[in-house]
Amino acid sequence: MPHRDSQWPPSRVVVAPSLLAADFSRLGEEAAAVEAAGADWLHLDVMDGHFVPNISFGPLVLKALRRQVSIPFDVHLMISPADPYVPAFAEAGADHIIVHAEAGPHLHRTLQLVRSLGKRAGVALNPGTPASAVAHVLDVADLVLVMTVNPGFGGQAFIERQLAKVAEVRAMIAGRPVAVEVDGGISPETAPRAVAAGAGVLVAGTAVFAAKDYRMAMDGMRGTA
Numbered sequence: 001m002p003h004r005d006s007q008w009p010p011s012r013v014v015v016a017p018s019l020l021a022a023d024f025s026r027l028g029e030e031a032a033a034v035e036a037a038g039a040d041w042l043h044l045d046v047m048d049g050h051f052v053p054n055i056s057f058g059p060l061v062l063k064a065l066r067r068q069v070s071i072p073f074d075v076h077l078m079i080s081p082a083d084p085y086v087p088a089f090a091e092a093g094a095d096h097i098i099v100h101a102e103a104g105p106h107l108h109r110t111l112q113l114v115r116s117l118g119k120r121a122g123v124a125l126n127p128g129t130p131a132s133a134v135a136h137v138l139d140v141a142d143l144v145l146v147m148t149v150n151p152g153f154g155g156q157a158f159i160e161r162q163l164a165k166v167a168e169v170r171a172m173i174a175g176r177p178v179a180v181e182v183d184g185g186i187s188p189e190t191a192p193r194a195v196a197a198g199a200g201v202l203v204a205g206t207a208v209f210a211a212k213d214y215r216m217a218m219d220g221m222r223g224t225a
Contacts, residue, residue, distance in 0.1 A: 003120065004072040004095050005041070008142065009179040014201040015218045016041035016074050018183070019065075020056060021205030027061065028068040030209065037214035041074045041096075043183070043203045045151075046089070048079040051103055052152035059085075059092035066093030074203070076124060076183070078151050079103065083110055090117040098122030098145050098181075101133040111140045122181070126151060127159055131168040138176055143201070144169050148194070149184030158185025163197040170198025188220035195223075 017039050022030035031042055044062060049055040062073060072095035079085060080103040089097055097114045101107055101123050114121035120142035123134050127147055134144055146166050149156035162182075170180055182194045183203035191202050202221050211217035 004070070005120075008120070009177055010040070010200055012200075013195055013222050014040040014179075015208075015221050016043040016181075016201060016203045017208040017214075017218070018043040018045060018203050018205035020045045021209040023209075028065060031065050031069045034208060034214050034218075035069045035071050038218055039071060039208075039214075041072045041201070042069060043074045043076060043205075044094075045076050046079060047152065051080040051100065052078045054152050059088040062089060062092035062094060072096065074098070074122075074181075074201075076122075076145065076203075077103075078124075083113060086110070086113055087117060090114070090119050094119055096120040096122055096143060098124050098143070100124045100126065100151075101129055102126055108137050108140060111137055115140065115142075124151075124183075125165070125169075127162055131165050131172060134169065135172060138173060138178060141178055143179040143181055144173075145181040145183055145203075146199070147184055148182050148186070148190075151184075156185055158187075158190045160193075163193055166194060166197040166199050186221065188217070191221040192223060 017034045047054045047056040074096045075094040076098045082099045111121040122143040124145040148162045181201035182199040186202050186204040187207040208217045
C-alpha cells in the first residue's frame, strides 16, 4: 500500500495538530476540522499510565478516526513495552509509528518491526536523553522526534535547551531521508526557533485546538499567516 505522504522527508514545514488537546467528546469532529483547516498530519499521543503518568487512547480510537480523515496519522507511542502493540496500531490506520528510545532494550528491532508492517518508523527522545541515543539506528529510522517538554501532559512550557539537541540530530542525519520532528510547547512564537534549529515537523496541541481559528494558528507556525 502506498504511503499517504509519498514525498519523504517532507519538502516544507509540516504542522501536525496533537489530538491530545482536542475536545475528547468530539474527537471525530475535531480531527475533521483540523484537516479541513489545512493540517498536514494528525498527531496521536498514546499513553499507558506507566511509561508516562497519563492514559489517553488506543487502537480502537485510531480505527474510528481513520474513517473520518485522510491525512497521515503520526502515532506517538508513549508506552512500554511498545513492541506487542505495534501491529495493532499499524492495522488501526497509523502511518508513522514513533517509539521512545527509553521504552525498551531493542530499539533497532522495534524500528525494523514498524517498517516490516509498511509504516514509517520514528524514534522519540525525552528531554533528558542525548541525541547520541539514535546514532546507530538512523539507517532504519524515518523520523526522529525531539521532545521539547517532558511527555505525559499537554500545555507545558517549551524547553529552550532542547533546540541544541534538534540541531545535533539534524547534523547527525547527514543527508539521510529522515525527518526531524518537535513536540511540546510549539506555538507561533517557538516554531520559528525550532525550524531554524533544524526541525521540519511541528507538533502542536494547545496552540491549535485552543485557537479560535485553526487555519490561522497553523499558518502562523508555518510562517505563512
